[in-house]
Amino acid sequence: MTSIPATGGPALPQERRLVTAIPGPASLARLERKKAHVADGVGTTLPVFVVAAGGGVLLDVDGNSLIDLGSGIAVTTVGNSSTEVVRRVTEQAAAFTHTCFMVTPYDGYVDVCEQLAELTPGDHAKKSALFNSGAEAVENAVKIARVATGRDAVVVFDHAYHGRTNLTMAMTAKNMPYKHGFGPFAGEVYRAPMSYPFRDGLSGEEAAARAIDVIEKQVGATNVACVVIEPVLGEGGFVVPAPGFLPALAAWCRTNDVVLVADEIQSGFCRTGDWFACDDEGVVPDLVTTAKGIAGGLPLAGVTGRADLMDSVHVGGLGGTYGGNPIACAAALGAIEEMRGQDLPGRARAVGELMRSRLEKLQAEHPVIGDLRGRGAMMAIELCHPGTLDPDPVRTAAVSAYCHQQGVVTLTCGTWGNVFRFLPPLSISDALLDEAFDVVAEAFAATA
Numbered sequence: 190m191t192s193i194p195a196t197g198g199p200a201l202p203q204e205r206r207l208v209t210a211i212p213g214p215a216s217l218a219r220l221e222r223k224k225a226h227v228a229d230g231v232g233t234t235l236p237v238f239v240v241a242a243g244g245g246v247l248l249d250v251d252g253n254s255l256i257d258l259g260s261g262i263a264v265t266t267v268g269n270s271s272t273e274v275v276r277r278v279t280e281q282a283a284a285f286t287h288t289c290f291m292v293t294p295y296d297g298y299v300d301v302c303e304q305l306a307e308l309t310p311g312d313h314a315k316k317s318a319l320f321n322s323g324a325e326a327v328e329n330a331v332k333i334a335r336v337a338t339g340r341d342a343v344v345v346f347d348h349a350y351h352g353r354t355n356l357t358m359a360m361t362a363k364n365m366p367y368k369h370g371f372g373p374f375a376g377e378v379y380r381a382p383m384s385y386p387f388r389d390g391l392s393g394e395e396a397a398a399r400a401i402d403v404i405e406k407q408v409g410a411t412n413v414a415c416v417v418i419e420p421v422l423g424e425g426g427f428v429v430p431a432p433g434f435l436p437a438l439a440a441w442c443r444t445n446d447v448v449l450v451a452d453e454i455q456s457g458f459c460r461t462g463d464w465f466a467c468d469d470e471g472v473v474p475d476l477v478t479t480a481k482g483i484a485g486g487l488p489l490a491g492v493t494g495r496a497d498l499m500d501s502v503h504v505g506g507l508g509g510t511y512g513g514n515p516i517a518c519a520a521a522l523g524a525i526e527e528m529r530g531q532d533l534p535g536r537a538r539a540v541g542e543l544m545r546s547r548l549e550k551l552q553a554e555h556p557v558i559g560d561l562r563g564r565g566a567m568m569a570i571e572l573c574h575p576g577t578l579d580p581d582p583v584r585t586a587a588v589s590a591y592c593h594q595q596g597v598v599t600l601t602c603g604t605w606g607n608v609f610r611f612l613p614p615l616s617i618s619d620a621l622l623d624e625a626f627d628v629v630a631e632a633f634a635a636t637a
């Protein structure tokens with residue numbers, strides 16, 4: 190079974206069009222092949238096989254056109270097959286595909302590091318190192334913090350998600366499906382309570398004091414190499430910490446010579462309406478991890494931060510065969526050019542306003558929606574049994590399944606699986622977004 194050649198990108202008709210059930214017969218046939226050849230451990234949220242994508246739609250093998258509210262988990266921020274990404278990737282692939290930057294270097298890698306220094310929070314001297322995946326970036330941020338401080342302990346938070354490698358599994362909070370049976374996990378990882386305004390009702394200062402108390406009493410400030418935090422939680426439920434939480438934590442880190450690592454892998458690169466989520470409160474982390482949105486769909490990740498910290502590692506101590514692959518770097522330079530040229534932080538704010546107004550209306554009509562939160566084009570609703578904080582993952586799954594059947598790609602998240610998250614590509618039109626939220630509204634009505 191070979192895939193049907195199709196052209197994606199912004200020129201793809203921007204419409205929701207259902208010509209079969211979802212998934213259709215051609216996708217179902219391919220699903221059988223997947224079952225035969227792909228490990229069951231690799232799941233799929235919505236098993237329609239894609240042949241093209243762009244703007245705000247995914248086209249499947251049956252000819253269905255689905256509206257994308259997931260961006261391949263916050264990756265295709267500039268859209269799928271965006272013009273500049275395609276152009277630069279094509280040119281780069283024709284020039285050369287790989288040399289290994291550790292063997293013979295090339296400009297693209299250095300260009301991306303220069304862009305990262307410019308775009309990440311703070312105007313201090315910065316340097317970067319590039320990797321393939323978010324988890325790898327997080328691992329390397331920890332390596333750098335440990336060398337720089339001579340300390341071992343890593344502090345992470347409740348509901349955190351940092352990856353699926355051994356160290357990052359230890360840093361990730363949720364057991365199923367990420368950690369179950371995969372231990373033993375890396376040591377010297379400690380978990381502090383996160384600010385979760387909907388559930389704890391604490392101010393940012395109070396929540397920070399609670400977290401700092403746990404760190405000081407259970408770990409000891411002088412043992413801590415780094416505090417690693419997602420400034421807006423991703424997989425853990427799009428929780429936005431109460432204002433003041435991140436600044437207080439940053440101040441504590443500074444006082445105690447602890448490296449503050451902002452994991453901006455999901456929240457970074459325009460998603461929240463700023464270049465990075467930390468910008469909202471002017472927090473300047475020592476190190477920032479990036480991936481996902483950075484390269485328009487190609488695998489690239491980075492650690493960027495204070496030059497003195499980055500340079501504390503011995504020559505040869507950081508790297509990997511493919512880290513900063515030339516094609517991935519070309520894609521990143523194309524994606525960043527589009528983000529700048531089209532003011533995608535501004536577009537994320539506009540998308541956020543549209544989504545918020547639709548979701549506020551929905552919340553007023555459906556008491557199962559306990560919380561509406563998020564920033565920019567990173568928005569979520571948390572479903573609880575009305576009037577309580579008891580999670581309702583069953584309703585969440587039902588609403589999501591309805592959206593899928595109606596041709597809208599939606600994602601859930603959260604420790605209890607009861608959070609509906611919305612992270613459309615920023616290349617989506619307002620009309621398509623409106624239509625997607627009509628479907629979400631229908632889904633709530635139909636599953637009431």
Ligand code: PLZ
Nearest residue numbers: 262322323324350351352423452454455
């Ligand atoms: N840090 C904040 O969101 C990846 C994971 C999907 P990788 N999130 C999506 C899944 O089920 O595997 C993520 C993240 C934050 C780190 C990561 C890890 O990034 O590129 O998936 O390794």
